[in-house]
Amino acid sequence: MRAITIAIATALALCAFFSAAAESTENVTALRKAADAGNAKAMTCLGACYASGKGVPQDDAEAAKWWRKAADAGDVEAMTCLGAAYVFGSGVPQDDTEAVKWWSKAAAAGDAMATGALGVCYSSGKGVPKDEAKAMKLWNKAADAGNIDSMCTLGFYYARGQHGVSQNHILAYMWYSLAAAKGSKKAIELQNTIVTEMTEQEIAEGKRLAAERSRKK
Numbered sequence: 001m002r003a004i005t006i007a008i009a010t011a012l013a014l015c016a017f018f019s020a021a022a023e024s025t026e027n028v029t030a031l032r033k034a035a036d037a038g039n040a041k042a043m044t045c046l047g048a049c050y051a052s053g054k055g056v057p058q059d060d061a062e063a064a065k066w067w068r069k070a071a072d073a074g075d076v077e078a079m080t081c082l083g084a085a086y087v088f089g090s091g092v093p094q095d096d097t098e099a100v101k102w103w104s105k106a107a108a109a110g111d112a113m114a115t116g117a118l119g120v121c122y123s124s125g126k127g128v129p130k131d132e133a134k135a136m137k138l139w140n141k142a143a144d145a146g147n148i149d150s151m152c153t154l155g156f157y158y159a160r161g162q163h164g165v166s167q168n169h170i171l172a173y174m175w176y177s178l179a180a181a182k183g184s185k186k187a188i189e190l191q192n193t194i195v196t197e198m199t200e201q202e203i204a205e206g207k208r209l210a211a212e213r214s215r216k217k
Contacts, residue, residue, distance in 0.1 A: 032046060035069075040074060040078065041070070043078065044066070051085075059091070060090040064082065064085045064091035079111070083102035083106065097128075103121070116138065122138060123135035123163070146182070148184045151175045155174075174210045176194075
């Protein structure tokens with residue numbers, strides 16, 4: 001298994017906001033009215049409705065249009081979604097550089113999902129020069145902010161000693177534990193692949209570090 005790809009990271013970003021929009025758009029007319037009046041959050045949700053076809057005909061171009069309006073108005077979630085649209089070429093020309101631009105803005109505003117996705121860009125050299133050290137920094141920042149996929153990615157690389165870090169099953173176990181505590185089944189599966197290579201003392205230390213990190217949140 002390899003680390004998360006840009007497609008996975010961005011799909012998660014889109015799905016999260018699609019679900020949020022679906023819960024708040026029973027009255028699409030009212031949502032559109034708010035968006036037309038300049039409500040940036042309404043614009044973001046309306047874009048998600050068009051992207052998913054919730055309450056309106058599915059239209060990627062219309063989704064991207066509303067996300068751009070919301071992003072220009074400062075909505076962080078819209079920036080994350082617009083970055084994803086550029087990666088996929090959904091409603092806009094495929095452009096990794098544009099994706100990095102919008103994810104960088106969202107990450108600077110503290111969005112954990114965009115920060116993790118930006119780490120994938122630096123890891124793969126998509127839209128930016130490849131920089132594994134920066135990718136690790138971004139994943140650490142995103143993981144500290146609660147991004148599950150970044151936790152799993154860090155665990156993955158520590159388990160294998162890749163991306164500029166030495167193999168460390170204790171840290172891998174810690175990150176997998178933190179992700180598992182947030183409901184990640186993938187983290188549990190990955191953790192089960194390394195416990196057979198760990199001593200009881202190492203497992204205990206991994207659990208201790210995870211508990212200590214959780215208390216600091």
